Amino acid sequence: MRTYVITGGASGIGAALVERVRAAGNRAISVDINDADVVADLSTPAGCADMIAKVTELTGGVVDVVVANAGISSNAALTMAINYYGAIDTLEGLRPLLLKSQAPRAVITASMASLQSQHPEFVDLILDGTREEGMAKAEELSDPAQFVNYPASKAAIARWMRRVAPGPDWAGAGIPLNAIAPGIVITPMTEPLFADPVQREHMLKMVPMPLNGATTAEACAAVIDFLAGVENTHLCGQVLFVDGGYDAVTRKDSTW
Numbered sequence: 001m002r003t004y005v006i007t008g009g010a011s012g013i014g015a016a017l018v019e020r021v022r023a024a025g026n027r028a029i030s031v032d033i034n035d036a037d038v039v040a041d042l043s044t045p046a047g048c049a050d051m052i053a054k055v056t057e058l059t060g061g062v063v064d065v066v067v068a069n070a071g072i073s074s075n076a077a078l079t080m081a082i083n084y085y086g087a088i089d090t091l092e093g094l095r096p097l098l099l100k101s102q103a104p105r106a107v108i109t110a111s112m113a114s115l116q117s118q119h120p121e122f123v124d125l126i127l128d129g130t131r132e133e134g135m136a137k138a139e140e141l142s143d144p145a146q147f148v149n150y151p152a153s154k155a156a157i158a159r160w161m162r163r164v165a166p167g168p169d170w171a172g173a174g175i176p177l178n179a180i181a182p183g184i185v186i187t188p189m190t191e192p193l194f195a196d197p198v199q200r201e202h203m204l205k206m207v208p209m210p211l212n213g214a215t216t217a218e219a220c221a222a223v224i225d226f227l228a229g230v231e232n233t234h235l236c237g238q239v240l241f242v243d244g245g246y247d248a249v250t251r252k253d254s255t256w
Contacts, residue, residue, distance in 0.1 A: 002103075003063050004228065005055055007031040007042060007090055008070035012187060013109060016217035017067060017224055024225075029058060032070070042070050042086035043078055052093040063097040065228040066090065069109040073150050077138035083153035085131055088160065091177075098175055103230040106170070108179040109220075110158040112207075112243045115250060117151040126156040127163075154181075158239050165237030178227045178235050183207070183243030184214040209244030 004021050008014035009030025021028040030036040031051055038054045041047035055063065068087040072079050091106055098104035117123055122141065126134040141148040158179055164170055165177040184190060184207055193199045194214055204213065220242050226232060227240070241247040 001026050002065060002230075003027045003029065003059055004065040004067060005029045005031060005059075005063050005094060006067045006069060007051075007086075008109070009037075010035040013182065013185065013217045013220045013224070014067070014069045017069070017221040020218070020221050020225055029055060031055070042090060043081040045085075045089060048086060048089035048093055051090070055094065056097065059097065061097055062100040063094055064101040064103065065105045065107070066094045066098060067107045067109070067224055067228065069107075069224075071109060071111075071153075075142055075144055075147055075149050077135055077142045077149060079149040080126070080138040080153045081135065083150070084126060084156050084160075085134075087157050095169065095173075095175070099173060104173075104175045105228040105230075105232065106175055106177045107224050107227045108157055108161055108177075109224070110161075110179045110181045110239055111151075111154040112181050112183045112241060112246050113151040114154040114158045114181060114239075115151075115247065117148075117155040119148055119152055122148070122152050123155045123159065126152065127159060161239070162237045171236050176227070176232055176234075176236055178232075178237065179239045180220060180223050180227070181239050181241045181243060181247070182215055182220045183209055183241070183246050185220065186214045186216050190214065207246060208249045209246050210249065211244045213244055215242050215244060 006014050006017050009018045010032035018028040018030050031038045038051055040051035068090045071083040125137055138149050161179050170177040223240055223242050
């Protein structure tokens with residue numbers, strides 16, 4: 001039996017993954033702000049430290065899989081605190097527990113929105129500046145009429161993952177670190193948009209997803225579960241887009 005720690009485990013992709021892991025006979029420890037096995041606020045270093053202490057106690061100090069999935073999608077600076085800094089604090093804080101596993105794995109939930117970030121200098125600051133500098137800029141850009149912090153947070157976490165995954169702390173320690181980038185996920189909030197033909201057509205024009213349209217939490221959980229599996233021995237630093245083709249439509253062959 002493998003032990004998974006899944007942040008953002010109370011709803012959406014995280015909840016679907018918790019259900020999938022438990023159905024397979026493995027142990028899933030959910031982490032969230034409410035309604036989870038471990039209740040913690042991952043927007044602060046102190047909250048992450050509290051989570052790590054609780055997980056260590058629950059697991060006896062051994063974890064096989066860490067899924068840094070917690071996130072919010074507003075333009076508040078809190079989005080950057082959770083989606084980027086909270087994810088890194090989670091992964092780095094639980095890495096010592098992964099090192100005690102026979103087949104450790106780590107996965108991040110990024111987003112197709114990482115392709116929509118129009119503030120590359122902000123993303124560079126997040127990656128290369130201090131947390132204080134990054135959060136100050138996130139506050140400056142937190143106008144609710146704008147949509148900057150979410151795509152920037154997802155671009156930054158994907159780039160951070162690419163930087164560190166092949167390094168000594170991850171690949172060098174035998175820990176595959178990868179990410180998924182979901183497209184629009186069908187949730188109670190988005191479902192009415194896709195039920196209305198006019199709204200659906202408008203949405204698909206704005207966000208083309210030629211393969212089956214919007215994705216589901218269960219589809220995303222299945223891809224995470226593959227990345228977390230013992231069979232995944234050689235994927236390193238990869239972002240798998242679970243987006244119905246949005247990445248391929250928008251970037252075409254520019255990545256090559």
